[in-house]
Amino acid sequence: MGAIPTKEALNLAxxxxxxxxEINPTNRPPICKIMDFGRYKYDLAKKEKEARAKxxxxxxxxxxxxxxxxxxxxEYKAKQARDFFDDGNQIKVxxxxxxxxxxxxxxxxxxxxxxxxxxxxxYERPPVKAGNQIVAMMTEKxxxxxx
Numbered sequence: 001m002g003a004i005p006t007k008e009a010l011n012l013a014x015x016x017x018x019x020x021x022e023i024n025p026t027n028r029p030p031i032c033k034i035m036d037f038g039r040y041k042y043d044l045a046k047k048e049k050e051a052r053a054k055x056x057x058x059x060x061x062x063x064x065x066x067x068x069x070x071x072x073x074x075e076y077k078a079k080q081a082r083d084f085f086d087d088g089n090q091i092k093v094x095x096x097x098x099x100x101x102x103x104x105x106x107x108x109x110x111x112x113x114x115x116x117x118x119x120x121x122x123y124e125r126p127p128v129k130a131g132n133q134i135v136a137m138m139t140e141k142x143x144x145x146x147x
Contacts, residue, residue: 009034016034018036019035020032020033021037021040058089060092061091062091062092063081063091063093063094064096065094065115067107074111074115078120085121085140090138091121094134094136095133097133098132102132105129105134112136119138124136124137124139125137
């Protein structure tokens, strides 16, 4: 409509049964729009509610391994991890070392490698020893480009 005085714009909005909404107050002259502000707020709230409903919250699932875990147990836990990952959850793999096991960290890391290959996942963060525990986060295996 171009630049019109404020009083005239208010009267125009009143005649149409709408609101005069200031869009950009820093411009000179300020930019305004004639619209149904209540309906605008309602539509924004509705879009936000739909976005929240579609958004799936990821849950952190933890899988605990032991130092002396058997092959079948690794296979079973790897299948569980894969199922958790396919459901859209994050996976944390942990192992608590007790007593003399703390001196055998390389063997424990081999268990983590075996677990990752069986689960067909890779580590987002590699296994890290913190105190008497080794912790790692899993993610989808990255495919290497073959050319």
